[in-house]
Structures are given as structure tokens and as C-alpha cells.
Amino acid sequence: MRATQRQRDIRTAYVLLSPAVLLLLAVLAYPVGWEVWTSLTSFSPLQDGATVFVGSQNYRQQLADAEFWRTALVTVVYAVVTIAAKLALGLGFALLLARSFRGRAIVFLAIFLPWAYPASVSIMGWYWTLNPPIPTSYAAFLGQVKYVVDSALGGGAWVFLTATLFNIWRGSSFIAVLLLAGINGIPPELFEYALLETKSPWQRFRSVTMPLLKPFLALGAFLSLTSAFSDIANVWMLTAGRIVFPVLGTQAYWLAIHGGQFGPASALSLLLVPFLLGALLLLFRLFDSPEGETA
Amino acid sequence: MNPKPWWARLGHMSLILIATVYCVFPIYFVLVQSLKSADEDVFGNPLIVLHPTLENFEELFEARRQSGGAVGSTLRRTYPFLAWLENTLFVFAGTLAVTLSVSLAAAYALGKLRPPGFRWWRRAIFATYVIPQTILFVPLYRVVIGLGLDDNLLTLLLVYPTMALPFCVWLLSAYFQHLPREIEESALIEGASRSAAFFRIILPMSRPVLVASGIFTLGAAASDFMIASVFLLSGQNQTIPAGLGTMEVALDELAAVAGINLMAIPVILISALFARGYVRGLTAAMVEGT
Numbered sequence: 001m002r003a004t005q006r007q008r009d010i011r012t013a014y015v016l017l018s019p020a021v022l023l024l025l026a027v028l029a030y031p032v033g034w035e036v037w038t039s040l041t042s043f044s045p046l047q048d049g050a051t052v053f054v055g056s057q058n059y060r061q062q063l064a065d066a067e068f069w070r071t072a073l074v075t076v077v078y079a080v081v082t083i084a085a086k087l088a089l090g091l092g093f094a095l096l097l098a099r100s101f102r103g104r105a106i107v108f109l110a111i112f113l114p115w116a117y118p119a120s121v122s123i124m125g126w127y128w129t130l131n132p133p134i135p136t137s138y139a140a141f142l143g144q145v146k147y148v149v150d151s152a153l154g155g156g157a158w159v160f161l162t163a164t165l166f167n168i169w170r171g172s173s174f175i176a177v178l179l180l181a182g183i184n185g186i187p188p189e190l191f192e193y194a195l196l197e198t199k200s201p202w203q204r205f206r207s208v209t210m211p212l213l214k215p216f217l218a219l220g221a222f223l224s225l226t227s228a229f230s231d232i233a234n235v236w237m238l239t240a241g242r243i244v245f246p247v248l249g250t251q252a253y254w255l256a257i258h259g260g261q262f263g264p265a266s267a268l269s270l271l272l273v274p275f276l277l278g279a280l281l282l283l284f285r286l287f288d289s290p291e292g293e294t295a
Numbered sequence: 296m297n298p299k300p301w302w303a304r305l306g307h308m309s310l311i312l313i314a315t316v317y318c319v320f321p322i323y324f325v326l327v328q329s330l331k332s333a334d335e336d337v338f339g340n341p342l343i344v345l346h347p348t349l350e351n352f353e354e355l356f357e358a359r360r361q362s363g364g365a366v367g368s369t370l371r372r373t374y375p376f377l378a379w380l381e382n383t384l385f386v387f388a389g390t391l392a393v394t395l396s397v398s399l400a401a402a403y404a405l406g407k408l409r410p411p412g413f414r415w416w417r418r419a420i421f422a423t424y425v426i427p428q429t430i431l432f433v434p435l436y437r438v439v440i441g442l443g444l445d446d447n448l449l450t451l452l453l454v455y456p457t458m459a460l461p462f463c464v465w466l467l468s469a470y471f472q473h474l475p476r477e478i479e480e481s482a483l484i485e486g487a488s489r490s491a492a493f494f495r496i497i498l499p500m501s502r503p504v505l506v507a508s509g510i511f512t513l514g515a516a517a518s519d520f521m522i523a524s525v526f527l528l529s530g531q532n533q534t535i536p537a538g539l540g541t542m543e544v545a546l547d548e549l550a551a552v553a554g555i556n557l558m559a560i561p562v563i564l565i566s567a568l569f570a571r572g573y574v575r576g577l578t579a580a581m582v583e584g585t
């Protein structure tokens with residue numbers, strides 16, 4: 001019996017899908033499985049005894065630890081502050097660019113650059129700029145700033161602030177461009193109609209621009225949530241030191257690499273997953289369902 | 296519409312000015328430092344460079360040379376920057392090729408062929424962004440060694456695409472899904488095969504979305520520092536970020552800053568060239584569907 005066109009299409013679809021799925025599985029499946037398994041054991045390269053299965057002990061140990069809650073608090077505050085700042089700045093930039101004015105192309109490029117600048121090296125640029133080596137002419141001045149900040153907030157605060165400022169700088173650029181793409185997609189008729197129907201620009205913004213931008217804001221917020229911590233991790237690698245305000249990621253790294261406690265470290269990084277999944281489901285609701293179901 | 300009052304225009308202009316300075320100043324600052332001589336770095340004004348010099352850039356390309364015995368060679372270390380540059384180019388080009396071809400295939404399957412549950416496939420692929428990267432490189436090392444790829448650039452060609460792929464698949468498949476069926480069907484009726492219709496009609500149409508995916512991929516690959524420095528051990532095999540991470544900044548600050556610019560400027564130029572296409576592609580994929 002000849003397969004119908006539809007059956008052949010489905011078979012082709014799975015063939016075309018397989019490279020992407022295989023690639024993701026190759027890079028992620030074993031490591032994630034390992035991490036989940038390790039989080040349930042006492043595995044440590046530093047201990048002589050055999051690795052034993054300990055069930056949820058690592059998780060319970062973390063949840064009972066005051067240090068964990070301090071870390072979690074810093075993580076949440078850091079994520080909320082950076083995302084709010086990035087969304088606010090990004091929205092502001094996008095609205096500035098939405099209207100035409102002389103030199104808009106140049107300003108658009110300027111706002112695009114922080115994201116386009118390769119983060120792997122720009123984080124080094126930021127770090128060395130704000131924490132310059134001693135002979136540099138402005139080192140004394142920034143040394144003063146660092147001293148003031150660190151003595152007010154604790155040693156290492158300035159380095160943490162460096163990473164935070166960098167994350168906001170780069171992320172706001174990404175979100176601005178994303179939102180600009182969203183604004184460009186709003187049909188001009190809708191604005192003209194809104195111009196007749198509404199009185200103030202603020203009202204127009206709230207009733208037309210905002211609802212149409214919501215999925216873009218959600219996508220921007222989600223992507224900055226998942227990437228918020230890579231900058232801290234990078235600074236951490238550069239300084240090879242313990243950040244005084246640890247976030248869950250750096251704390252897990254510290255436990256694993258310096259303490260050899262892979263069980264608790266795995267548990268610690270996996271504790272983030274439910275929250276990120278929640279954020280993702282929210283994103284799917286905002287982004288995927290309304291038009292997606294009808295298509 | 297009435298012309299705006301002068302104070303509203305002034306406010307708008309100053310906001311634009313502030314936004315521009317905020318975005319560009321750090322880039323300008325790093326560029327200025329790299330053009331300074333050691334003398335000006337120590338005694339000059341940090342914000343400007345009076346006597347720009349390219350000696351820091353030259354230093355990066357300097358071959359190892361005899362200079363004053365042990366002390367001299369400690370003070371003037373040399374780095375295989377040319378090898379780093381080649382490696383970085385190879386990794387970026389490879390990552391782009393792998394990511395775009397794999398994403399295109401998957402996106403066509405999900406957006407056009409739509410196997411059962413295609414929406415869930417797409418969500419599942421996107422959901423890989425939820426996995427925290429922190430200590431994942433420890434078990435990943437076992438995978439890499441198992442594949443015989445330790446200290447090998449091909450590791451990055453395996454890992455970098457997974458950082459951009461979910462977003463690209465999402466973007467491209469949304470675009471394909473929005474494309475009116477008639478576009479492809481008219482070609483099929485005229486006797487073209489599916490693949491011919493794809494390469495001759497759909498692929499040229501999706502250029503802006505491909506550009507957007509490519510720029511996003513470049514951004515993702517260029518932002519990694521950690522994976523590169525964990526997996527590339529020998530100096531000859533490193534990419535620019537991994538290599539710069541190993542430099543002795545206290546001694547070679549200016550050369551390191553020059554290295555930053557040497558990596559950043561080409562990437563920036565390419566991105567700036569495609570910046571408008573990037574925005575157009577994002578709009579096309581997510582809103583218009585044409």
C-alpha cells in the first residue's frame with residue numbers, strides 16, 4: 001500500500017527534526033541526567049569512600065542551610081533588579097526609536113551595539129575598566145570608589161556591581177531591539193485609529209502599544225532571566241575568587257570545584273529549575289497560544 | 296498634528312543623547328585605552344588619547360623573540376594571537392553553518408510539515424533554555440572525552456549551536472507557520488518537488504529571518520567565555536576570549552585591551568551591517584508572517 005502524502009510528510013518531518021534533537025541530546029541529555037543522579041548521591045572526587053545513594057538528603061540539607069536562603073535571596077533580588085532595569089531601559093529606547101527623527105539610523109546603531117559587542121570580551125573590558133591594574137592613571141580614583149562601595153556593602157560588592165551594571169547595559173540593548181521589532185509590527189492603521197479614539201499619548205501607550213508588546217516583553221524577560229547569571233559566572237571565572245554575594249550558580253560552582261561536594265552542588269543548581277520552568281510556562285501562555293492554536 | 300513645543304523637542308533630543316552616550320561610552324572607553332602608549336596610560340587623561348599608537352596591537356602579533364634573558368621574557372610574554380584569531384573565525388563560521396542548517400531543517404519540519412504534536416516539539420526544544428549551565432560542564436567533559444574531542448575546537452561546534460538553536464528554531468518555524476500555504480502549493484501544483492519549492496521559493500523569502508537567526512547565533516557564540524576556557528587547554532587551540540582570559544593583565548593590560556578590540560570590531564561591523572535586517576527578520580517572524 002502506498003503511503004499517503006500526509007504520512008510521507010510526517011516521516012520527512014521527523015528526519016528533518018532529528019539533527020536538532022540529536023545535537024541537543026548529545027550535549028544536554030547525559031550531563032542533565034548525571035546532574036540529577038549526582039544530586040541524589042554523596043558523590044565527591046575528594047572522598048575515598050564509595051558513592052552512596054542518599055535520596056533527597058542533599059536537597060533537604062540545602063533547604064535547611066541559612067547560607068542557601070541568603071544565596072537564594074541574592075539570586076532573586078539580582079534577577080528582579082536586572083530584569084526590571086533591562087525592561088525599563090529597553091522599552092524606553094524602543095519608544096525613542098519608534099518615532100522618526102533626524103539621525104535615527106545612527107542612534108539605532110548605537111543602541112544595538114552593546115548587544116552586538118561580543119560579551120565574552122566586553123565583560124573583560126568592563127571588568128578591567130572598573131578594576132584597573134595599578135599603574136593606570138585613573139586607578140587611584142576607581143580604587144577609592146571600590147573602597148567606599150566595598151566598605152559599605154562588604155568586600156567584593158564592587159565586583160558584583162560591575163557584573164550587574166554590565167548585564168543591564170548589554171541586556172537593555174537586546175530588549176530594545178526586540179521591542180523595536182515588535183513596535184514595527186504594529187499596523188500603522190491601528191495607531192491612526194488610536195489617535196482618533198484616545199486623548200493622551202499615555203492612554204495610547206497603555207491601550208495599544210503595551211498589549212501588543214506583551215509577548216515581546218515576555219520573551220525578552222525570559223531570555224534575560226536565563227542569561228542573567230552568565231555574566232556573574234564570567235566575572236567569577238576571571239577573578240577566580242569567591243563572590244561575597246553568591247548567586248545560586250556561583251555557589252554551586254564553588255561547592256563543586258573548590259569543595260568537591262558535587263551532590264549538594266547539583267542539588268543547588270537544580271533547585272532553580274522549577275522557577276525557570278514556571279517562567280517558561282508563563283511565556284508560552286503569552287506567546288504561543290492565542291495565534292498558535294488557530295494556525 | 297501640531298508641531299511640538301520647543302521644550303518637548305529639547306527633552307526628546309536630550310533623552311536620545313543620553314541613551315546614545317550610555318550605550319557607546321563603554322565601547323569608546325575600551326577603544327581609547329587600546330590606542331594608548333604605556334606612558335599615556337599612566338600619566339594621561341583616561342577619557343582621551345592624545346598620541347594614538349598601534350603598538351599594543353602590534354605586540355599581539357609579535358613573534359617570540361629573544362629579549363634580555365629570563366627577566367625580559369617574563370616581562371614581555373608573547374601570545375599566539377594569530378592562532379587564536381584563526382580558531383575564533385573557524386568556530387564562528389562553523390557554529391553559524393551548523394546552527395542555521397540544523398535550525399532550518401527542524402523549523403521547516405515544525406512550521407510546514409507539522410507532524411503530530413509539532414507545537415510541543417517546538418516548546419520542548421525551547422525549554423532547553425531552562426537548564427542551568429553552571430556545573431553542567433563537569434559531566435559534559437565526560438561526553439567530550441568520550442567523543443575524543445578534548446582540547447579540540449570541534450567541542451565548541453557541538454556546544455555553541457545548542458545555545459542558539461532553540462531560539463532560531465522558534466523564530467524560523469513561527470515564520471514558516473505564518474507563511475500562506477498557497478505560496479508553496481502553487482509551486483507544488485506546477486510539478487516542483489517539495490525540496491525544489493523550498494530552495495527556490497521559501498528559502499529566498501525567509502532571508503530576513505535567516506539574517507536575524509544568524510545575528511542571534513553570532514551573538515550567542517561570541518558571548519561565551521566559560522565553555523571556551525574550560526575546554527580549550529593549550530594556547531595554540533584557544534579562541535580569542537579563552538586566550539585573553541589567560542593573559543597576565545597586570546603586565547599586559549594594554550595588549551589585552553587591544554585584543555578585546557581586535558575581536559570586537561569585526562563582530563560589531565558584521566552585526567552593524569545586518570542590524571536593520573535583524574530587526575526586520577524579528578518582526579517578520581513574530582508578527583507579520585509575510
